[in-house]
Amino acid sequence: MDKLENLSQxxxxxxxxxxxxxxxxxxxxxxxMLSKRIDLIVPEVGIYPIEEIPDKLGGPEVVKIGVYFxxxxxxxxxxLLMLEKDEGLKLVKIMLGPSYKVTGELDLISKxxxxxxxxILVGSYLSAFxxxxxxxxxxxxxxxxxxxxxxxIDMICIxxxxxxxxxxxxKTEFLEKDDKIRANLFFLPxxxxxxSLIKSLGVPDYEEGTD
Amino acid sequence: xxxxxxxxxxxxxQISTSPSVLITYxxxxxxxxxxxxxxxxxxxxxxxxLPSSKGFTRNDNFAKFADCSIEFLINELLKMGAxxxxxEAKIFGGASMFSFESKSDILNIGDRNVEATIKYLxxxxxxxxxxxxxxxxxRTISLDLEVGLVEVHSIKxxxxxx
Numbered sequence: 001m002d003k004l005e006n007l008s009q010x011x012x013x014x015x016x017x018x019x020x021x022x023x024x025x026x027x028x029x030x031x032x033m034l035s036k037r038i039d040l041i042v043p044e045v046g047i048y049p050i051e052e053i054p055d056k057l058g059g060p061e062v063v064k065i066g067v068y069f070x071x072x073x074x075x076x077x078x079x080l081l082m083l084e085k086d087e088g089l090k091l092v093k094i095m096l097g098p099s100y101k102v103t104g105e106l107d108l109i110s111k112x113x114x115x116x117x118x119x120i121l122v123g124s125y126l127s128a129f130x131x132x133x134x135x136x137x138x139x140x141x142x143x144x145x146x147x148x149x150x151x152x153i154d155m156i157c158i159x160x161x162x163x164x165x166x167x168x169x170x171k172t173e174f175l176e177k178d179d180k181i182r183a184n185l186f187f188l189p190x191x192x193x194x195x196s197l198i199k200s201l202g203v204p205d206y207e208e209g210t211d
Numbered sequence: 212x213x214x215x216x217x218x219x220x221x222x223x224x225q226i227s228t229s230p231s232v233l234i235t236y237x238x239x240x241x242x243x244x245x246x247x248x249x250x251x252x253x254x255x256x257x258x259x260x261l262p263s264s265k266g267f268t269r270n271d272n273f274a275k276f277a278d279c280s281i282e283f284l285i286n287e288l289l290k291m292g293a294x295x296x297x298x299e300a301k302i303f304g305g306a307s308m309f310s311f312e313s314k315s316d317i318l319n320i321g322d323r324n325v326e327a328t329i330k331y332l333x334x335x336x337x338x339x340x341x342x343x344x345x346x347x348x349x350r351t352i353s354l355d356l357e358v359g360l361v362e363v364h365s366i367k368x369x370x371x372x373x
Binding site: 050051053054055059060061063068143144145146147148149150151152153154155157158159161162165 | 220221222223236237238239240241260261272275306308309310320321348349350351365366367
């Protein structure tokens with residue numbers, strides 16, 4: 001099964017719907033934690049050649065925060081929360097309240113606050129996923145990086161490049177009304193995992209290995 | 212005169228002549244390889260993702276593998292009149308961007324890419340004259356074909372010339 005680019009529109013729509021459910025759950029969790037209304041922009045689901053992924057994330061040289069998780073269990077893949085430093089510091093400020101002075105730098109406390117936010121987002125995303133698909137999913141501990149986009153994403157690309165030439169990317173954008181906090185959550189499942197995902201969604205006519 | 216800037220994407224190989232600059236952005240675990248002929252002032256750059264093409268189907272983009280992209284670079288440069296003994300290789304990247312408790316194969320991919328690239332350069336009898344590899348940070352590299360120098364830019368360590 002190395003033909004992600006042959007997914008039908010119906011299958012893509014189903015995956016997009018699944019992404020929406022996960023993202024909705026994650027937005028609710030974030031809203032509750034921060035006591036602020038967090039909206040989400042309908043996720044983008046696309047199949048892209050691996051080589052184009054850095055460009056899809058905004059360009060390989062753009063400096064961003066990345067919090068990375070590996071997903072294991074009944075399906076495998078990666079999740080990555082990506083956001084700009086300023087957006088990250090806004091989130092830290094909201095989370096830690098006025099008593100914490102944000103220095104403008106990503107200190108240890110900011111990093112660990114962001115890891116925790118990412119942890120909650122990913123956890124709630126996956127639990128919606130699990131409920132819907134009846135799959136058992138586990139997330140790793142978060143791993144933090146602040147660096148060029150290309151360098152943050154390339155390990156995930158490499159991991160997937162061993163099995164496929166194209167990647168399914170589910171992109172979710174979170175938006176906090178007043179502060180306009182933009183954060184992207186990417187779900188990058190391994191191709192084999194997609195078969196079971198699509199099957200669990202009950203989309204008809206999915207054929208394996210029509211190579 | 213501004214030199215032409217030629218971008219090398221992930222899993223891509225580009226070759227050019229002086230005066231121009233080859234650049235690839237944001238190397239993490241990937242390896243950036245430059246090969247330069249100091250007599251002719253021609254050279255190439257590869258942005259390598261994986262150590263070896265063994266076990267992959269023919270449909271794969273060859274440029275993502277260390278073995279294939281090195282072979283391609285050398286052959287193309289030789290076709291342009293380069294001599295093997297005049298070729299100088301430099302390698303960059305191969306970082307581990309994330310630190311996890313468990314060290315699985317995939318997390319060591321940066322190391323494996325570096326080792327494979329060095330091994331294949333030796334097999335093809337190309338001199339490795341400089342390197343800036345591993346660590347936990349991303350690198351952007353540019354090769355100025357006029358002088359053969361590679362500038363490494365990173366947000367953690369600033370700029371360095373190799």
